[in-house]
Amino acid sequence: MIAARLQAEPFDLAAEQAALLAGRTDLGAAVCFTGLVRADEGLVALTLEHYPAMTLAQMQAIADQAAARWPSVVGTAIHRHGRLTPGEAIVLVVTASPHRDHAFAAAMFLMDWLKTGAPFWKREEWADGTTRWVEAKATDDGAAARWNQA
Amino acid sequence: MIAARLQAEPFDLAAEQAALLAGRTDLGAAVCFTGLVRADEGLVALTLEHYPAMTLAQMQAIADQAAARWPSVVGTAIHRHGRLTPGEAIVLVVTASPHRDHAFAAAMFLMDWLKTGAPFWKREEWADGTTRWVEAKATDDGAAARWNQA
């Protein structure tokens, strides 16, 4: 079971990992990924827009694909929306599994698909007052696509 | 810079990640790996023996190799020694980088080599009073060896 959540509020990585491990005795490996707003020179804030009717459902569909691919993995994927400032965390993926290879693989799969398969759009605010929509990266599409070849 | 530490005491994953990110504005990705004592049926405890004159130096050599391979990555690798009970954490690797692929790769590299290249030995204590030294796994050697082919 990998659970997806969408929220404006910050998350607590240690609490999320502890919740995943609680009551389980068979998990030898836990992986946490945190995505953060980089403080690129002059960046004031990032606003994450999403599609309320679709985004969480799409996140859960991605989580379900990961759970089907790695049945031994349990996990939590949390994506924030709204306005975030440099240094703030945007996204958290926590996975746990009996062995480390599956925990790592599922975390990478979740991140690759959250980047390319969930309807979020980032708008940057700059110190000079301009705003700019972040362009999608071909490298992100490539990272996601490689899972279909494996 | 990736710093290695060897200690008997527990570690705090959130504090270690926060310390790594503190004062840095260019890190968009942080990965934490935690290795835990699995509560295999009847397992009472695991004791990690090490080679005091060599183990920390070898851990730091592995960390330096990772830092040379991924210069954008900063990190901390902590390995515990002594007697640990099921559910306790044995090893923590935290990495951070501007982009996620390097943070993930460096964390996996560190774990693969900590498993196979640092002098630690695990002795299991079982509920029936027997003890058993854990055998090295060929799959761990294989996981480490693949980094030399890339």
Place this chain on the structure above:
Amino acid sequence: MQLVYFAWVREMVGTDAETLAPPADVTTVAALLDWLAGRSDGHAAALADRSRIRVAVDQQFAGPDTTLAGATEIAIFPPVTGG
């Protein structure tokens, strides 16, 4: 049919949603985008480069040939940039 727009598509079209009744011969996503582009300069500008446009039909990602039969909500937006 409810149209919803996100990110710079929303800004260029000038609204986040509108209810429209396309003519009967508009049966696919591609035909809908062609028809919408004729509605205003904003629509035309937003939809000018179809390689930068993504569409969801009833909250499912759709391609140019996806049918509109039975669809109630069409979302039009740029390539996603989450994570």
Place this chain on the structure above:
Amino acid sequence: MQLVYFAWVREMVGTDAETLAPPADVTTVAALLDWLAGRSDGHAAALADRSRIRVAVDQQFAGPDTTLAGATEIAIFPPVTGG
């Protein structure tokens, strides 16, 4: 020369360290293991299967052909199982 032993090698040899002076013709790791195996039943049992033995010379992993010239501490142990 200081010999140090770890894990089941230590248990089978029966000590965690001993100071020894091998004969002059013992110049490599392989020759040292052969010579050590003759010291006691415990040494012989610990070193019986060389595929399960690893060695470090002055805290550096070493192979059978590694020279002992100038070495002060030789560690003998099973394959490592950390992480």
